[in-house]
Amino acid sequence: MAEKSYTVAILGATGAVGTRLITQLEHSTIPVKQVKLLASSRSAGKQLSFNGRPVTVEEATPASFQGVDLVLASAGGAVSKALLPAAVAAGAVCVDNTSYWRMNDHVPLVVPEVNAAALAEHHGIIANPNCSTIQMVVALAPIRQQYGLKQVIVSTYQAASGAGQSALNELYAEAKQAVNGEEMTANILPVKGAAHHYPLAFNLLPQIDVFHDDGYTHEEWKMIHETKKILVGDKNSPDPKVTATCVRVPVPISHGESVYIETEQQPSPADLRATLTAAPGVVVQDDPAQQLYPQSLTATGKRDTFVGRIRADAENPGSYNLWIVSDNLLKGAAWNTVQIAEELVKQNLVHVAAGDAALFSDQD
């Protein structure tokens, strides 16, 4: 019997994440029969390639998903809201990199190293968590499993590309203006369409996404609530408390995170290093004598999450500081999405049950 192969649609194929979805899919274990590259009408007709063969970008419409087995979506929340129910109705399983479906009770929120088992409960849509959440839970889940996890206090150092290709372009344009002695012009960050825009180059912007009434940004809200949704799957330990401060920094790719944790047991830093060294998807870079620690430049282009600067808080036994860096476009987005799809294929879960599509209709 021939190995089953899959028709895969990439929704939002021309963006910073979309182009990486193509390359991550090229390097995946998924047997691809055919690839469909979908985007807005503006990008339709553009020529891209998959495994060296040219593919023409098509406009994404509700009719695009006939005959599609898997959808990898990264075209923005509004597009995922509008189109993924049609994809599920057409029988396609969707792995969605946008935030729109993440907190829906019928949608597993999955980081394969942490909660791949949650995929078995899918109803046609699986959500890829927020980039800053993914790299944090990859490192914290093994610690939680072994030592329990009571509290997480995270401060992020997030790269421009987390806000898309246009924000990345703006960072470089501003940097060029600044080194040429020109005034910097900002039109995108901190939030597309917001009333005020501020330069990111040579600056720090403590706003990512819009504000909630309690003063937290939506990015901070995501880190708190997505982390709880992902880690709740592990019943060995009560849910950790989580708080977050998210800051955009003038770095193109790869987020940094300064994470303070309180565990139930009191492992030594060496114990934590051993646990993380054995953890899937994690690379420990923690040798002060060699000045070895995670950096954005060295993490970029890699699928792993890098952890270093592991230190005990001498005044609070059972509390630790960690420094976590990962490529926000790969593990934080495209690679985690393709990795979920690989897992769906491996677990033979690329099918939609009768009635599943109805769960996602009449959304508002």
Added chain:
Amino acid sequence: MAEKSYTVAILGATGAVGTRLITQLEHSTIPVKQVKLLASSRSAGKQLSFNGRPVTVEEATPASFQGVDLVLASAGGAVSKALLPAAVAAGAVCVDNTSYWRMNDHVPLVVPEVNAAALAEHHGIIANPNCSTIQMVVALAPIRQQYGLKQVIVSTYQAASGAGQSALNELYAEAKQAVNGEEMTANILPVKGAAHHYPLAFNLLPQIDVFHDDGYTHEEWKMIHETKKILVGDKNSPDPKVTATCVRVPVPISHGESVYIETEQQPSPADLRATLTAAPGVVVQDDPAQQLYPQSLTATGKRDTFVGRIRADAENPGSYNLWIVSDNLLKGAAWNTVQIAEELVKQNLVHVAAGDAALFSDQD
């Protein structure tokens, strides 16, 4: 009777902080009779100016302090170690911006808004704290005084200029290389003279200063121990626990700090805003609806410390997240140094007692 006026020597006058010591002194309330600009032999003969009049830089030697009333020092720890005892012996009161004397029991470590009273106990040398410590304690001292302070967990976002003018030049040079598509060359950061150098432009470097055996950097050690030395003066509250993670970010000037605090009482964020609004040296910038929050670009060139993003941790009553930004070369260095000197003049403390110089001799 004529107002007393002072002969002021600036030691390290040509550096990033030294040039700002000159301008901060020009704009201070100190009646300056004469200014002496001192630096290494390499810079001797250079022409600078004070209040529009040219001043020739002289080589700093132990004999430089005859007739000097006040020394403002920022020429590196080794220079302060070597020369300040001679300055005190010559009868000059020294305000030292380097780390060398900070933890000495005979040396007050002063942030005027917080512990100006400690100046009365000086013996000829007063230390200016580390830049990242100063801006944090300016914001935390009034909170501690009003609500008690049990714990501080800080993650810093520190500007290149904290490592001096050469590091600042290197950041711009690397940024220029990067936007021109060239490879970046690093020779200074993270630590001058260390075995490895890494680019800071478009990168994150979680190393500031050298490593201690427990894995903390010396910068983190400074934030922990200097904060305790400064705040210990306030007996209303037990000493807070402090831990820190210090990261260098590709910003020229003005450090950011994400600070998580636990207080003894449970003020509302509005209470904290009111306390900080009334606090000397602090400007609250905290209006999410107007996208108003502290940024590096807007803080640079100002003497104040800016605080925003003030939020309660919903899961831990009495715990809060703050975002603090200040110009590390002004409040973090030159302005705090000149402000200490102003306070010495105001309190009539510009004199050295017999026997004081002996406290600082035979140091190792």
